[in-house]
Structures are given as structure tokens and as C-alpha cells.
Amino acid sequence: MDERRDTQHRFSGGAIAWAFFLSFCGSVGLAIVYTLGGQVQLEGALLFLSLGGLAIGLVLWSHWLMPQGPDLEDRALLPWDQRDEEQAERAFAAGMSEIARRKFLGRLLGAAVAAFGFTLLFPIRSLGSRPGSALYKTAWRRGARAVTPDGAPVRADGLVDNAFLTVFPEGKTDQADSQVVLIKVPAGAFKTLPGREDWSPERIVGFSKICTHAGCPVGLYQAQTADLYCPCHQSVFYVPDGAVPTSGPATRPLPQLPLAIDAEGFVVAQSDFHEPVGPAFWRLGRRP
Amino acid sequence: MIKATVRWLDERVGATGFVRESLNKVFPDHWSFLFGEIALYAFVVLVVTGIFLAYFFQPSLAQKVYTGGYAPLHGAHVSAAYDSALNLSFGVRAGLVMRQTHHWAADVFVAAIVVHLCRIFFTGAFRKPREINWWIGLTLLVLALFNGFTGYSMLDDLLSGTGLRIAYSIALSIPFIGTWMAFLVFGGEFPSDRIISRLFTTHVFIVPALITALIAVHLAIVWRQKHTQFPGGARTDRNVEGVKFWPTYAAKSTALFLGVASVLTALGGLAQINPIWLYGPFRPETVTSPAQPDWYLGWTEGALRIFPSWEIRFHGFVIANPFFPAVLLPGITFALLYLWPIIDRRFGGDREPHHLLERPRDRPGRTALGAAALTFYMVLFLAGSNDLLARWLSTPVTTITWVFRVLVVVAPVVVGLAVHRAMKAFQTSGAEAFSKVPLRSFLRPRLSGDR
Numbered sequence: 001m002d003e004r005r006d007t008q009h010r011f012s013g014g015a016i017a018w019a020f021f022l023s024f025c026g027s028v029g030l031a032i033v034y035t036l037g038g039q040v041q042l043e044g045a046l047l048f049l050s051l052g053g054l055a056i057g058l059v060l061w062s063h064w065l066m067p068q069g070p071d072l073e074d075r076a077l078l079p080w081d082q083r084d085e086e087q088a089e090r091a092f093a094a095g096m097s098e099i100a101r102r103k104f105l106g107r108l109l110g111a112a113v114a115a116f117g118f119t120l121l122f123p124i125r126s127l128g129s130r131p132g133s134a135l136y137k138t139a140w141r142r143g144a145r146a147v148t149p150d151g152a153p154v155r156a157d158g159l160v161d162n163a164f165l166t167v168f169p170e171g172k173t174d175q176a177d178s179q180v181v182l183i184k185v186p187a188g189a190f191k192t193l194p195g196r197e198d199w200s201p202e203r204i205v206g207f208s209k210i211c212t213h214a215g216c217p218v219g220l221y222q223a224q225t226a227d228l229y230c231p232c233h234q235s236v237f238y239v240p241d242g243a244v245p246t247s248g249p250a251t252r253p254l255p256q257l258p259l260a261i262d263a264e265g266f267v268v269a270q271s272d273f274h275e276p277v278g279p280a281f282w283r284l285g286r287r288p
Numbered sequence: 289m290i291k292a293t294v295r296w297l298d299e300r301v302g303a304t305g306f307v308r309e310s311l312n313k314v315f316p317d318h319w320s321f322l323f324g325e326i327a328l329y330a331f332v333v334l335v336v337t338g339i340f341l342a343y344f345f346q347p348s349l350a351q352k353v354y355t356g357g358y359a360p361l362h363g364a365h366v367s368a369a370y371d372s373a374l375n376l377s378f379g380v381r382a383g384l385v386m387r388q389t390h391h392w393a394a395d396v397f398v399a400a401i402v403v404h405l406c407r408i409f410f411t412g413a414f415r416k417p418r419e420i421n422w423w424i425g426l427t428l429l430v431l432a433l434f435n436g437f438t439g440y441s442m443l444d445d446l447l448s449g450t451g452l453r454i455a456y457s458i459a460l461s462i463p464f465i466g467t468w469m470a471f472l473v474f475g476g477e478f479p480s481d482r483i484i485s486r487l488f489t490t491h492v493f494i495v496p497a498l499i500t501a502l503i504a505v506h507l508a509i510v511w512r513q514k515h516t517q518f519p520g521g522a523r524t525d526r527n528v529e530g531v532k533f534w535p536t537y538a539a540k541s542t543a544l545f546l547g548v549a550s551v552l553t554a555l556g557g558l559a560q561i562n563p564i565w566l567y568g569p570f571r572p573e574t575v576t577s578p579a580q581p582d583w584y585l586g587w588t589e590g591a592l593r594i595f596p597s598w599e600i601r602f603h604g605f606v607i608a609n610p611f612f613p614a615v616l617l618p619g620i621t622f623a624l625l626y627l628w629p630i631i632d633r634r635f636g637g638d639r640e641p642h643h644l645l646e647r648p649r650d651r652p653g654r655t656a657l658g659a660a661a662l663t664f665y666m667v668l669f670l671a672g673s674n675d676l677l678a679r680w681l682s683t684p685v686t687t688i689t690w691v692f693r694v695l696v697v698v699a700p701v702v703v704g705l706a707v708h709r710a711m712k713a714f715q716t717s718g719a720e721a722f723s724k725v726p727l728r729s730f731l732r733p734r735l736s737g738d739r
Contacts, residue, residue, distance in 0.1 A: 216454065
């Protein structure tokens with residue numbers, strides 16, 4: 001019996017020693033790899049070896065060679081001491097009655113603390129600007145030329161059917177809320193909506209590129225179906241009917257930008273959008 | 289030597305009583321008790337790797353032309369934040385393994401917390417006297433989710449910029465206060481130049497401090513109340529059976545820490561994660577496709593994708609569409625979780641303190657409800673990849689979305705009923721293994737009791 005345990009102990013000791021030895025080798029290897037300039041896969045593998053070797057050595061040691069119990073320990077049930085509890089209650093009540101005796105002072109203290117607590121809200125107000133009318137307008141103005149993100153203006157006669165490009169107002173390519181998709185729709189493939197008859201000169205239409213659902217750029221245009229796709233939550237907007245949502249979570253059409261062509265043949269805006277662009281918010285329909 | 293140390297300490301802080309008690313403290317041994325420890329050790333790895341990363345990352349949107357170690361991006365206009373994250377990956381020795389280990393550790397941290405939460409839920413470990421620790425644990429989960437998001441959002445790459453844009457839109461959708469909230473948090477209209485440095489301060493300082501403090505309280509309470517244990521053998525509500533802290537449990541737990549660290553570093557070195565150089569720098573008019581968040585936000589992403597195109601409008605006011613799946617749903621989810629100890633007590637529980645765990649089969653109603661809830665969130669998680677599924681299955685994404693809209697209602701009910709039956713079957717079949725439970729007890733659970 002003893003002999004068997006001896007053999008078992010010797011085997012366990014051997015396995016644990018191997019684990020620690022491998023860990024040691026891993027750390028030496030890490031030092032070498034690091035000195036030679038580092039290599040991410042080797043570093044991962046060697047860290048696995050040095051930490052994992054230690055882990056396996058220790059777990060085997062604790063499992064094979066340490067006391068396994070089971071040990072029993074008493075568990076005191078709460079509350080631990082009834083008398084302590086009563087004394088604490090009494091001590092608190094005594095102090096409280098001292099304070100409560102001075103009713104006027106107590107109330108004034110309350111008012112002063114509340115007033116100061118209110119002033120602590122001021123720094124929160126400093127964190128951002130007043131929303132004001134920011135969400136109702138973009139950088140598009142009457143006569144603003146449409147330019148690509150690189151700043152190149154767009155000539156109306158340079159666009160072939162189904163051309164699809166992203167534009168900003170000239171000089172405002174950093175204005176994220178002003179991004180617009182220009183599409184040259186094929187003849188007969190677009191219904192001008194009432195009141196928008198002169199918004200799409202030479203069959204060039206412009207829609208806000210910001211999804212009305214959660215604000216992602218509506219970046220994919222499929223010419224065969226004339227659909228604009230939002231890659232974030234799969235809203236689909238049907239361009240010929242005025243970019244109305246036909247599938248997915250979006251609820252509002254993409255706002256259309258009234259376009260014109262200036263004397264030199266470049267695409268320009270007639271004005272800003274007539275409605276807020278981007279995702280909806282509480283006072284969406286109550287422009288200040 | 290030991291004697292001198294103990295004497296030195298005892299003369300100054302009188303700690304021997306506590307030390308002796310702690311060394312002899314008995315810990316119950318069960319594999320399902322390890323998940324909380326795994327979360328703890330993943331957090332240690334997060335702190336160690338995070339400190340290293342913080343020494344290199346620059347939370348700034350100052351623009352520059354990229355000239356660093358990743359050739360395909362040479363000449364691109366990038367922010368200092370994105371540039372420093374790339375430099376960390378390509379220019380700093382051991383930087384990439386640290387960065388990737390940090391990201392993997394965050395994913396494992398949240399996963400371990402969620403599995404730990406499930407263990408606590410399904411075995412009734414949240415019952416009196418452990419409600420406080422249930423609430424602290426839930427708060428830790430919320431903080432972990434939040435800090436995961438702030439962490440990967442501050443690199444100013446295209447994928448994380450997309451996530452921030454959606455977060456901004458979700459904030460905007462909140463009735464009454466949404467617009468102000470979005471403007472105060474982001475420092476103005478999206479994309480503002482203030483958000484990256486705010487994310488950084490929140491991510492490396494505020495939330496980690498909160499997590500550390502709450503973990504300390506969480507563990508102190510476990511230490512004080514002692515661990516729960518499964519019924520059986522000599523185990524009662526008035527004792528703890530297991531192995532002593534010193535040396536066996538200490539060695540096992542240290543081994544677990546080293547094991548967690550070794551797996552995380554192996555992942556960090558061998559398994560690429562969040563390759564921001566492939567996504568490119570953030571530009572407001574571009575977007576990555578496909579775009580999925582880290583796994584733990586997949587359920588909100590899925591909810592956003594399959595929620596129908598509804599919103600509420602009246603007199604020019606709007607309760608916007610994202611409010612329902614991305615504010616209301618998480619709000620209800622966590623409200624129910626926080627209230628769960630009270631709800632459970634109302635339906636079939638009692639007001640007595642418990643230290644022995646319940647087996648899931650002993651409370652088939654709770655187990656079925658938990659399984660149904662997990663199914664619901666799993667369907668939402670999968671719906672978060674409806675575009676990828678559409679591509680792999682060559683099916684229109686609209687069809688996939690409709691399938692998920694049906695599944696999210698039907699699947700939880702089916703799973704809940706099936707689990708309820710299964711638990712009843714286990715009850716009547718005693719402690720037999722799953723495979724030994726006769727089929728008929730699944731089909732007619734109540735009748736098979738008298739076989």
C-alpha cells in the first residue's frame with residue numbers, strides 16, 4: 001500500500017516538475033524573443049507556456065499532494081449578535097434626538113445642503129453646448145456648390161446614368177451633418193414629388209446620407225432596384241418614391257436636398273434641407 | 289522568520305486573529321463556483337495590460353498624416369488617437385500582444401460575469417442573505433458592459449466611430465431629455481472633438497475605480513457570509529464543507545489565475561482581434577460593412593435591427609424608433625434583474641436565510657423562465673448578424689429579419705415550456721444523469737412519478 005503511494009507521489013512530483021520546467025523555458029524564450037525585437041505570435045505562445053506551465057504545475061500540486069479535506073467549518077447565522085444590534089440602534093437614536101431637538105437649525109442645514117447640491121449640477125451644464133437649432137439645419141446654403149470629400153466640385157454634365165457619389169457643401173467637408181448622396185437617375189425612373197418639381201435638374205437627385213434610423217451613412221446604392229441600403233441596421237430606402245423606407249427599422253424618408261445647376265455647369269444647392277436630417281429626436285417637428 | 293513577521297504585524301495592527309481564521313477558512317469546491325473567480329482574474333489581466341496601453345495611447349483628435357509602421361495606410365489623414373493605437377500595435381515591442389490580450393480579456397471578463405450570473409440565478413444563490421451581492425454583481429455587469437464599449441470606442445477607427453454614432457442616435461431618441469443628454473455627453477453635435485478624451489478618462493479612471501471598489505465589497509461580503517454550497521453529504525445551512533484556504537485552495541485559485549492569464553495571453557498573441565488597421569480611420573461619410581459590436585452588445589444591436597419601423601408622433605414630438613429596442617428593452621432587462629430577488633420571493637420563495645443552493649430542477653418555474661430569457665437574448669444576439677446570415681444563406685436580409693421577428697417571440701415560449709417539462713422529469717427521476725432519464729418522463733412528467 002505504502003509502496004503504491006510512493007510510486008504515485010514520485011509520478012506526481014515528476015509531472016509537476018515538468019510543468020514548472022516548461023514554464024521556466026517559456027520565460028527564457030520570451031526574454032530571447034523580446035530581445036530579438038518581438039514577434040506577436042511567438043510572444044502569445046510563450047506566454048501561454050510560461051503562465052500555463054505554472055498553472056498546471058500548481059493545480060496538480062494542489063490536487064495530488066495537498067490536503068483535500070473535506071473540512072467542515074461552522075457558519076454563524078445572521079444577525080450575529082442581537083445585543084450588539086440593540087446597542088447600535090440606541091446609540092444612533094440618542095444622537096438623532098440631539099439633532100432633532102434643534103428643529104430650526106436642522107431645517108436650515110437641510111436647505112443649505114440642498115442649495116449647494118443644486119449648484120453641483122452647474123458643471124454638468126458646462127459639458128456641452130445648448131442644442132438650440134443645431135439639429136434642424138446643416139451647412140447647405142443657396143448656391144453652395146456640391147463637392148466630393150476631396151473638395152472637387154461636381155459638373156452636372158460629368159455624371160452618367162446611375163452615377164452615385166457623396167458630396168458636401170464647398171468648404172464644409174468636415175460638417176458630418178451635411179453629407180449628401182448624389183444620384184443621376186435614369187430617364188423615367190424617378191417620380192418628382194409635389195412641391196419638389198424643380199429639385200432634380202438633369203435627373204440629378206440629392207438625399208441626406210445620414211440614416212433617419214440611427215445615423216449611419218447610407219452607403220450602398222443598388223442601381224437595378226434603385227435602393228439605398230444602410231449597412232448598420234439594414235434599412236432600405238427606395239429612391240424613385242423620394243427615398244422612402246421600404247424595409248428595416250427606419251421610419252422616415254431620407255430628406256431631399258433641392259438642387260440646381262449654376263452658370264458654370266456645377267451642381268449647387270437651392271437652399272438648406274427643408275426638414276431635419278438624421279435620426280429622430282423628441283422635438284423633431286417643433287423647429288424653434 | 290515567519291514568527292518574527294507575525295509578531296511584528298500583530299504588535300502594530302493586531303491581525304493574527306483574522307489571519308488565522310482566514311488561513312483555515314473553508315471553501316466549497318464545485319466547478320460552477322469558478323466563473324466569478326475567472327471574471328476577477330480577467331479583470332486583473334485587464335488592469336495590468338490596460339496600464340501598459342495607457343502609457344502609449346493619446347486620446348486626441350489632432351489630425352496628422354500617417355507615416356508609421358503599417359505601410360498600406362501611409363499618407364492617410366488620421367487622428368492622434370488612431371495613430372497612437374497603430375503605433376502601439378506596430379511600433380512598440382510587445383505592444384500588440386498587450387493590446388489584443390486586453391481586448392480578449394474584456395470579452396472574457398463580461399462572458400465570465402454573465403455565466404456567473406446564470407449560475408447564481410439558476411441555483412437560487414441570490415436569496416437572503418445575498419441580495420446585496422446580487423445587486424453589486426449586476427452593477428458590476430453594467431459597468432463592465434459600459435467600459436467595454438468606451439474602451440473600443442476611443443480608438444477613432446471606422447468601426448468604433450460607427451458604434452459611437454449609433455450610441456449618439458440612441459441618446460437622441462430618449463423623450464424629453466435625449467437631445468440635451470446627447471449634447472452634454474458628446475460635448476455637442478456628433479461627431480464632436482471632445483468625445484475621445486472623455487471616453488479615455490471614463491475608461492481608464494472612473495469606471496475601473498468603481499469596478500475595483502465594488503469588487504472589494506463583493507468579495508468582502510462573500511468572505512463574511514461564507515460561500516453557498518450544494519445540498520448533500522454533511523452539508524447544512526449552518527456549516528461549510530470544502531477545502532481549507534491554506535494551502536490547497538490558495539494554490540488552486542492561484543493556478544486558476546495563471547490559467548486564465550495564460551489562455552488570455554495565448555489568445556492575445558495568436559488570435560487577431562479588433563484589427564483597426566483593416567477598418568481604417570474614422571470618416572463621417574463612410575462606414576464599415578458588415579458592422580457588428582463586441583459580443584456583449586450584440587443583443588441590443590439585434591433588437592435595433594429587428595424592431596419594426598414604429599415610432600410615436602404627436603404635435604411635432606417624436607418618441608424615436610431606437611428608443612424602444614435600445615433604451616426601453618435594456619432598461620426593462622436590468623430593472624427585472626435588479627428586482628429579481630424580490631420577485632422570486634413573491635413567487636414561491638420565502639423570507640428565510642439560505643446557504644444551501646437549490647438545484648435548477650427543484651424550481652422548474654424559475655429555471656424555465658431563465659431559459660426562456662436566455663433564448664430571447666440569444667435570438668436577439670443572432671439577429672445582430674442578420675446581414676452576415678443573409679450573405680451566408682444567400683437569402684434576402686428582409687426575409688432573415690422577418691424570421692427573427694417571429695423567432696424572438698416563439699422560441700422563448702417553446703424553450704421555456706420544454707425546460708419546464710424537463711425539470712419536472714428530472715424531479716421524478718431522482719438524481720440520475722440526463723441520459724438515463726426515461727423518455728416517458730419527459731412526455732408525461734406528472735404521471736411518471738409513481739412508476
